[in-house]
Amino acid sequence: MSLYYEAAAALNAPASDGGNLKTRIFGPRSRDNSKLDTGKPGSKDGKDAKGKPEKNGKNSKTDSKAKKNVIPPAQIYALAAESCKWSAVLAEVIDRAELLVHERRTLPTPTLALLLVHDLLVGKGGAIQLPANHGLRMAVERHKARLASELARVRVRRRAANLIELRAMVERDVLKDVSSSSLAAATRWVRVNTLKTTLDEQLATTFAGYERAASIKDLFGSEGNADEESASSSKSLAPRIYIDEHVPNLVAVPLMSAPSSSSLITDLTRCDAYKSGAIVFQDKASCFPAYLLDPSSVDGDIIDACAAPGNKTSHLAALLQECSSTDSTVSTARHVFAFEKDSFRSKTLETMQAKAGALECVTVNGSQDFMKVNPKDERYQNVNALLLDPSCSGSGIVGRDAMPTLHLPKAPPPLKTKPKQAVSQQNGKGKKRKRGTQALAKDEAKDEDAAEEKDEDDQNETEEEIPEDPAARLEALASFQLSLLLRSFSFPAAKRVTYSTCSIHAQENEQVVVKALRAINKQSHEGGRWRLLRRDEQVAGMRAWPVRGDHASAEVEEEEGDEDEDDDNDNDEIDPAAVADACIRSYANDDLGVMGFFVAAFVKDDGSSLLGAALSNRQANSAQPKKKKNKKNKKKKKAATAIAAVDTAAESAHKDENDDGWGGFDD
Ligand SMILES: C[S@@+](CC[C@H](N)C(=O)[O-])C[C@H]1O[C@@H](n2cnc3c(N)ncnc32)[C@H](O)[C@@H]1O
Incomplete structure (x- = not known):
């Protein structure tokens, strides 16, 4: 059950906590997984719940049990990011199927419903990752046929021939959404290092298969694109690249902290050219x-x-x-x-x-x-x-933490008495998880490892860190x-x-x-x-x-x-x-x-x-x-x-x- 609650907590963390989805999930967790997962007091400092030292062996037993329960952050991230990406479509599907109205006793929050329906309808395995007799899983699967037919209707309304085309449209919409809030935050500038390679070589290797964008905006599908043949389609699954018109040997590609997997956004930090120094992440202005x-x-x-x-x-x-x-x-x-x-x-x-x-x-x-x-x-x-x-x-400096908007299905009108699970999320485990996420999010700024995708040229302090009197400082x-x-x-x-x-x-x-x-x-x-x-x-x-x-x-x-x-x-x-x-x-x-x-x-x-x-x-x-x-x-x-x-x-x-x-x- 934790997977869905963890993903919901990461998605719902208030913006004031800072951090993008990736750092919310990876940065803090990587240092202190057990804290987030078990929520049990004592096991970290060798004391029991009452603050007394634990007996020999008990500590390690608790630890190993806690470790077993830890859900890999990558799994939480993938679920949260993908669901976020699909949220506009899925929220429509859930609303039309009236899932939250029918299951208002069993499905405590719209975010949980969204995550569960994601896994059921468009997730990789096509199944909710819970035991078959689990209450949450059963609550969603009861409506599988209705949900699937609502998804088909959404697809037809959007004129996508199949799920693959719908996926491409979803990705383009997400790119547009993110870039409309900040083009600078959504753009990854890449300088081709001519000490090691050439632009042509990189276009033929690292960026092979990319479509040429006619402008920066076009990277995000807002305008037509440079390649005539591919100009037709917002359904194209190819990522786009823009060759800069001002600085030689400079290109731009879309950058986003989510979605986790996308054919339109490739993780260049993993490519050979980046690892070897043939390409360098460097803002155009820099x-x-x-x-x-x-x-x-x-x-x-x-x-x-x-x-x-x-x-x-x-x-x-x-x-x-x-x-x-x-x-x-x-x-x-x-x-x-x-x-x-x-x-x-x-x-x-x-x-x-x-x-x-x-x-x-x-x-x-x-x-x-x-x-x-x-x-x-x-x-x-x-x-x-x-x-x-x-x-x-x-x-x-611009924080590179662009996130797509999370669309949620409409919450049903409240019940007269609180359902058991909703109470437990508000007062019990759910609350603990949220606290954990918030506390850890605060640490995130100090966590160098969390900056997995940070550009080398993006290590500046921000103005907020300048001591009290900004005028004197300036x-x-x-x-x-x-x-x-x-x-x-x-x-x-x-x-x-x-x-x-x-x-x-x-x-x-x-x-x-x-x-x-x-x-x-x-x-x-x-x-x-x-x-x-x-x-x-x-x-x-x-x-x-x-x-x-x-x-x-x-x-x-x-x-x-x-x-x-x-x-x-x-x-x-x-x-x-x-x-x-x-x-x-x-x-x-x-x-x-x-x-x-x-x-x-x-x-x-x-x-x-x-x-x-x-x-x-x-x-x-x-x-x-x-x-x-x-x-x-x-x-x-x-x-x-x-x-x-x-x-x-x-x-x-x-x-x-x-x-x-x-x-x-x-x-
Ligand atoms: C804005 S950063 C430079 C970024 C760099 N030009 C780049 O593009 O990667 C300023 C750097 O200047 C260094 N610095 C500050 N005062 C300096 C000084 N008097 N002599 C040499 N370096 C200094 C700082 O430590 C900091 O690393």
Whole structure:
């Protein structure tokens, strides 16, 4: 009986408990099965129900009996997920057959009825997994003929020729349902790692048999599809794949925590290409920085300043290899130096580079603080480009726990006296199970093993985990990000820098960019001047990406003490519209299937073109007076340089980070 009650408890757990179906069932249970299954006190801590120590041998007997009763989580998950998937159809069948009206004394809840009818009508074995004389089984089987004929009617109404076609329709409906609530959460982005394979090879192997989707929405059956012949059918059982139009070697497939088995959704974590590092799970937006940095635009080495877990590092390595193999003039091997401050995450970085086959060109500088790296060190004299993806609030991250809606049959009107089993579910075993599920669901966030299907790039902390004062936290983060960005500019041979966050807050994005431009351009312009890479100069895919920076957010007041002290820079006002156009953003709710993200690229003009996007049209008019010039002398002593100021702020941000053991975020 437990199987059905366990599955019902997992499906009915309140959303506020968090966690998707998979983690509700697998994460907690895998650590403490007996607790959930037996509900008996005492057996775990060696004490009996009254709290007294149990006699020798009794404990182990109880344990082994409890173990025998444990239902494999995979079995519970399969039942819950499949029933959820079929719930729209089955709820209709149960209602029309009036099962709950006829059996209101024996079938305590609509969820249980749904699970039992699932196994009877569409489950794998075609039978309820209970003894033949069990009350629940008998209650449902009494109505088998009526239920089967209602199922046939539903099938005919939906114009499915047989059960196989109906199954395909059910799956498509579920995909549509999930993707309509969050396209970003329902999409699995897969980067083909060109260090190990090619897109064509993967399409012919890992993704053989997939139908081409014409758009992200079409992955979920909402629009027509790219393959003309297969366009007809929502009845097609083939999974779909979308080949991204912006980032090369990137594809998307549907992702969902349920259903457990589906021909439309394949579990890529189990495929050889994933295990060997030939494909990498990486959100589309997270591919922007390396692509925008465009290693082919420079010829020297590259630094990834905040690298762990390392998806952008291996992406950089792949792009580097691609441009080296196409450019015969490149004679010397180019390097990616990957820095990571956190020692634990440094190990992940190393492992991921090894898995991606990137170690030939990537040097992992683990447990090294980028702020402490000497830009003048001989090893970095050939560094032309830097990718900076520092810790951030992670406010753009999307939880990948999309669940289909659970449709339940209508509950019958209540009986005057409570049926025995209903009472026992409310007050007895049912209650214990629910408590167990809830308590365990809370632990789930800490359970690393529960994250079976988590992307490597999905290990960020969420904003909720940031300590109490979010405003102060954001301010400290922004200062820390600015200091890292200014440090990136200070590498003598640097010509290009990308700055990215998986945050949606302007404070961490456009505002950092504007402050960085102001600060850097107050310094001597020896060797060139930093500006934003304009949209028209960006690689094709980024130029075409429609979501740009936020104009209003780029209007940043100059802070007191930051006014220009150098008469030569009187014309360095920043044009918010130009900044916004140069910046790239994405939002989880913008229907493009990606998480919230921000990236901007800076270039160092060697003097041949000073008409940078960041400099306003006022740049041409050198006579334009600065507004706060009269304050200039008073403040001269107050701020030595802008960089020194942000360095101090950054130090406190660093301290803040260390204090609470906060390790930063991945994308
Ligand atoms: C957002 S994650 C980087 C994700 C990574 N770029 C990727 O795509 O896989 C930020 C990382 O920067 C690291 N970090 C923070 N401050 C750092 C510093 N001063 N020097 C080096 N690494 C730092 C954090 O430990 C964290 O692992």
